[in-house]
Amino acid sequence: MINVNALTGDLERVREKSPLIHNITNYVVMNNTANALLSIGASPVMAHAVEEVADMVQLASALVINIGTLSREWVEAMIVAGQTACRKGIPVVLDPVGAGATAYRTNVCRQLVEICKPTIIRGNASEIMSLVNSGIATKGVDSADSSDAAIDSAKALALAANAVVVVSGPTDYITDGQQLEVVKNGNPMMARVTGLGCTATAVTAAFAAVNSDALQAAAHGMAVMSIAGERAASKAVGNGSMQVLFLDELYNLDAETIRKTIRL
């Protein structure tokens, strides 16, 4: 279960240290994830040129690799940055956007998991399941309980990749293959704003930058996202205002708000 004191402590540390988060991410969400990192108190940098990513990532406290709008040159840079981060002990958070949709995406993701050794992998259930070898894929598509299948896949991937795996959804599951954390806040409207999943990945990276316990960092990142999202949704008129209110909620999130909103 999430320790609320540890969570609010991490949030304070993000705001105090303002860690630099290097993002190699997709075009759709760049502006929003940069703003979300600024909301939470971190410092975003976006850079993808293979000529500079190794230099840039060494200035950063965490690296986000998000394959949303991947292409050959970008994957090349992701690998260089990821390997450098891995060698230097800088946490890498991977977002396997759309893994499973095309063979190219799935293959690139598996390659990134193998080469960059991400500390945390965050995706939705189908993305996470696509990264698990079919043999391990547990209960398969006929599973009566899709959460169970997703959790089983997440645990299998966590063990195989030696990473913390987050499955986002109505409830978020976070596992290192043994332990399981659960985040129950959130609102279905979050799925109507493009890139809030990608934003969760970036925010999680900010927590990984200040907390070396990856299971805690991932759980804290997801908790903060789902609390801000739930509060924003309660005021939003549509997905336009939802996007704006979400950033404002993240910006103003404090220990008191977290305590009164979190559902453990």
Place this chain on the structure above:
Amino acid sequence: MINVNALTGDLERVREKSPLIHNITNYVVMNNTANALLSIGASPVMAHAVEEVADMVQLASALVINIGTLSREWVEAMIVAGQTACRKGIPVVLDPVGAGATAYRTNVCRQLVEICKPTIIRGNASEIMSLVNSGIATKGVDSADSSDAAIDSAKALALAANAVVVVSGPTDYITDGQQLEVVKNGNPMMARVTGLGCTATAVTAAFAAVNSDALQAAAHGMAVMSIAGERAASKAVGNGSMQVLFLDELYNLDAETIRKTIRL
């Protein structure tokens, strides 16, 4: 004349089926068009790697090709995706952003029209006119009535390309070369938000995904855009709030609002 029952029926179908719309579009508008598709109830995906676009488009119910920030590699992917869509009977909606401004843009657009055989082409008057062979260019630049010149060009392009052509402007004209539909809603403030034209193209693709009558689909897409835009403009303080309110209006648009706002 637009049949309001058919229009509201299409809107319901978009919300029920949540068709996947594959966008190969420009960097400026990606976030906004993704959100507008989510507002209307569709599912956006942005992917442009030549390694995967043929696979991705086959999962989709419509393809948007928008050349706003074109480059050689992207055009290559547009052609692969467009040809695949064309072969599989998936509607293609082309946005010839800036055609006529540079020779490169105009030539790429003509090539895309020829190879990808778009179902619908949506542009402003000068973009559409630039795609019509100069011989057919009707009344030329001295035309007393610019709407007439635009409509003539649209009809000529529709017949030459065997496509439905939309000319956006204060009044929107939609034609298959024979019939002409007119959308009278809208507000000049829509031109002060970047990419609302590109958004119209994406929304039109969502309607083409659920209605195989391309003339109707295009007219319904443009009607929904102009109604949401007109309503948003009536509340907006500037183009910042306009962008947000527009998405909220699209999100909340229902049959009753359409009936009371549409000007036939």
Place this chain on the structure above:
Amino acid sequence: MINVNALTGDLERVREKSPLIHNITNYVVMNNTANALLSIGASPVMAHAVEEVADMVQLASALVINIGTLSREWVEAMIVAGQTACRKGIPVVLDPVGAGATAYRTNVCRQLVEICKPTIIRGNASEIMSLVNSGIATKGVDSADSSDAAIDSAKALALAANAVVVVSGPTDYITDGQQLEVVKNGNPMMARVTGLGCTATAVTAAFAAVNSDALQAAAHGMAVMSIAGERAASKAVGNGSMQVLFLDELYNLDAETIRKTIRL
């Protein structure tokens, strides 16, 4: 000292002439800088294909080169566009985003300064200082007064590059190497919205498009930004609403508001 009549005159001219501003800029800010240019009354175009940038820039009244998410192909296009603009007497405004962070960035910036001969260079203190040869770097890192060091670097760069140099910060400094203009408006919250620096560069280009006195143009652009930012911050709840309010303030900025808000 800024002449308020000259400033409001320039703003009127931007709105009357709606100059086309060609932007080769970064992915993170494209939507926002396009909207800010529309807010102020200018017309944005984003285009980066080496096949068309020479043609496109000749249609424009100013060129923005912003290296935020640079890569080899984009730098190639920046050089072609910058050289063409330079040859045709079209003002070039350079934003050396992140110069100093990596060797690649710093080297590209120095190359762009040399080849494209920018009319105006706008950056924060560390970016500007990284572009000054170390020999000239004045008081160095031990300087007791960082503003003094930044101003000295700006003057040195202005003289070396024959450009007007803007150093953004809590106070903005604008210099041609001799004269110094100061902009005192603004709010720390502006730094919590991604890309407001990049937006300042784009807005400055709109002023350079209507005023051939680059020192005045740069000072007027920065004044307008800081006034809109200060007013937006006074109403913002967080950085989400700040981004929206900023565009609305820019959209509605008039002579009376400028007069009552500017601090000279």
